[in-house]
Structures are given as structure tokens and as C-alpha cells.
Amino acid sequence: MKPLRTHPPEPALLILLSLAAGQKHGHAMMLDIEAFSGIRVGPGSLYGAIERLERDGLIEPIDGDERRRPYRLTEQGRDSLAGQVVALTTLARLGRQRLAGS
Amino acid sequence: MSGLTRLYPKTWRDRYGHEFDALLEDTSLTLPVLADVLMGAARARVTASVAALRTHPPSAASMVATTTGLRVGAVSAASAGMLWALTFLTGSLVEWGKYGRDLGFVLLIAAAAGLFVAQLTMTVDWHAARGRALAHLGVVVSAVGMAVLGLALLAAMAVSRPWSMRFAWTPLDVLMAGMALMLIGCTLLASAWLRGGRVVAGALLGAAAVALLLVSVLPAPPPEVSIMLDQIGRFRGAYRSGSTGGWFDTDPRTFMPAALFGVTWMLVGLGQMRRYFARPAPST
Numbered sequence A: 001m002k003p004l005r006t007h008p009p010e011p012a013l014l015i016l017l018s019l020a021a022g023q024k025h026g027h028a029m030m031l032d033i034e035a036f037s038g039i040r041v042g043p044g045s046l047y048g049a050i051e052r053l054e055r056d057g058l059i060e061p062i063d064g065d066e067r068r069r070p071y072r073l074t075e076q077g078r079d080s081l082a083g084q085v086v087a088l089t090t091l092a093r094l095g096r097q098r099l100a101g102s
Numbered sequence B: 001m002s003g004l005t006r007l008y009p010k011t012w013r014d015r016y017g018h019e020f021d022a023l024l025e026d027t028s029l030t031l032p033v034l035a036d037v038l039m040g041a042a043r044a045r046v047t048a049s050v051a052a053l054r055t056h057p058p059s060a061a062s063m064v065a066t067t068t069g070l071r072v073g074a075v076s077a078a079s080a081g082m083l084w085a086l087t088f089l090t091g092s093l094v095e096w097g098k099y100g101r102d103l104g105f106v107l108l109i110a111a112a113a114g115l116f117v118a119q120l121t122m123t124v125d126w127h128a129a130r131g132r133a134l135a136h137l138g139v140v141v142s143a144v145g146m147a148v149l150g151l152a153l154l155a156a157m158a159v160s161r162p163w164s165m166r167f168a169w170t171p172l173d174v175l176m177a178g179m180a181l182m183l184i185g186c187t188l189l190a191s192a193w194l195r196g197g198r199v200v201a202g203a204l205l206g207a208a209a210v211a212l213l214l215v216s217v218l219p220a221p222p223p224e225v226s227i228m229l230d231q232i233g234r235f236r237g238a239y240r241s242g243s244t245g246g247w248f249d250t251d252p253r254t255f256m257p258a259a260l261f262g263v264t265w266m267l268v269g270l271g272q273m274r275r276y277f278a279r280p281a282p283s284t
Helices: A011-019 A026-037 A043-055 A075-101 B010-026 B031-055 B060-089 B092-099 B103-124 B129-158 B171-196 B199-217 B223-235 B252-277
Strands: A059-061 A071-073
Touching (some): A011 A026, A011 A071, A011 A075, A026 A043, A026 B010, A043 B010, A043 B031, A071 A075, B010 B031, B129 B171, B171 B199
């Protein structure tokens, strides 16, 4: 039987999850995301998502090394992550119920 | 800043360039990583263009000029590119090389004029500051080329055949010189596109124009190679009456870059049409 493919989560969600454990620069985020999810986010996708998250005010850079600038979650980013986790948990619970009933 | 980072728009590089460079240094450059970076650069360019349109909406006059430029440029490029490719692929140039005023001659002049109009309108539509001077220089060189083409056409109509009995330089030679100038103009436009980020169109146009120029100036191949090329040409159905040995015959050395040149302009025309239909509606 052919293995089923699932869509990986959005890089933005993975970045928020990574930064929820503390501030990190780009490369540290890539290693952390691969460690907790097994997903390799490429540099282009990572910085595309970082740009969007920073523009939306969900993460912010911290002053320091210009080449390895760390980022952290903002309050708004923490709220957004919490909201997404609740939505995913609800979906997961519903999925389990429906699969059990079928 | 690394070459890959330079693919991103300037505003993006100013903000993230150093960080991105450092990340690329820490990451092994595999094919998937390269593809991801290229996709990221394309996304960043689209985002930057949309943001620029939002912050600096074009004036009504500029919108009209752009719309007209896109419309005329699209039709000219697509139809002239098709004419150009057809002219070389059907082999009718072999005939006008000998007799002066047959269909191939008219088609080629029409194609060259169409390409010039396309080049001119696309330069009007050109907004990237980095490539502007090159694009304008390309149009000037092409304009001189078109003038030479026109003079050659008049001369061809005025003199009796065979030309070589009266002139050291036949009208055909003058016409080819005009064509060479047009190709140089196209090469300059291709450079402008490359500098301005239109990488695929610039690379294709540049490669085709340079290949055609090289074919024009390189010496003829030795007889055994010519015979082989003749056979390929016949096999592909491109010949009507064999090689003339002139600058533009239909041997594969010529018609392959010529076809690429024509097809490139057709693709550029189709791209312009897509931009025309995707353009934002002018504000009232």
C-alpha cells in the first residue's frame, strides 16, 4: 500500500512554536524545527515566513549580532500561537471522534 | 553579499541580507535548498512589487502609457517573433538571398519592424532603474539598425540584379549589417532584463541574439561539416533549394538560434499579454 502523504504545517506556525521555547536566530530555528517536527524548512521558506511574521507584529528582532540576529515572540505572537493551538486541538479531537465512529 | 542573496529585491536585502547570508553559510547547499531559495526570491520579488504599487500607485497618465505599451508590445512581440521563426524555418530566405524581392524578404523586414516596435514599447514600460540606461541604449542601436534596414530595402528596389555587378557592398550586405545592429540592440535589452530581474526572458533573448550574431560573423564550416548540416537540414524539412553559402541560409547553425530568437519574442509577447490582463484597474 502506498504511504499516505500529509501536508506539513506552515513554516510560520513552526517558527512560532520554536520561538515559544525562547529566542533564536535563523539557523537555530531551522535546527530546532527539524528536531521537534522532523521537517526541514529551507532558508527561503524560513525567511519568507520570518518577514511575514515580523510585518504582522507576531515576532520581533532583538538587538545584537547583525548577521545572526535573534528573534522572539511578541505578546500578539503568543496570543496567535495559543489561538492556533486551540484550533488544532479542537480539530484533532473532532478527527479522532469521527474516525472512531466510522 | 552572496550571489543567491542578490536574487532578492533590494529592500528585502537591506533588511535581511546579512542574516540570510549567514544562514546560507551555515546550510549545506543541496538542490532542494537551492530550489527553496529561488522560490523564496521569486515570492519576495512579487511581494515587493505589490507593496511598491500600494505605496506608490501609478498616475492615470502612467497607467494609460503602461497599458498601451503592454498592448502594443505584446502583439508586436508575439506576431513578429512568430514571423521571424516562420521565415527562417520555411527556408524562404534562401530564395531572397538570390533574387532580392520574394516573400522571405518582406517577411523578414516585417518581423524586424515588429521586433523594433516591441522593443521600443517594452522600454517605455520599463520601470527598473538599474537596467534603464542599457534598455534605452538597446533601442537607440536598434533604431540605427532599422534605419539601415530601410535604406537597404530602398536600395534593393532601386538597383537591377545582380547586385554584385554594381556594388562592392550589395544591398543584402547592408541589410545584414542593419540586422546585426538590431541583434546588438536586442542583446543590450536582454542585459537590461537580466540586471532588472527578468532572468529567464533576458537569458533566452541574449543567448539567441548572441548565437545569431556569432553565426553571422563566424567563417563557414569545412565542406564535410557543411554536407552533414545539409543532410540534417533536409531531414528536418527546412530546405527548399540547398545552402546559398551566405550569411543567412537555412542550415541548422542559423535556423536553430533564429528559431530560438523568434520563439523567445513570442514568449515575451505572451508574458506581456498576461501582464496586460493581470494589470490593476486604473483609479478613477
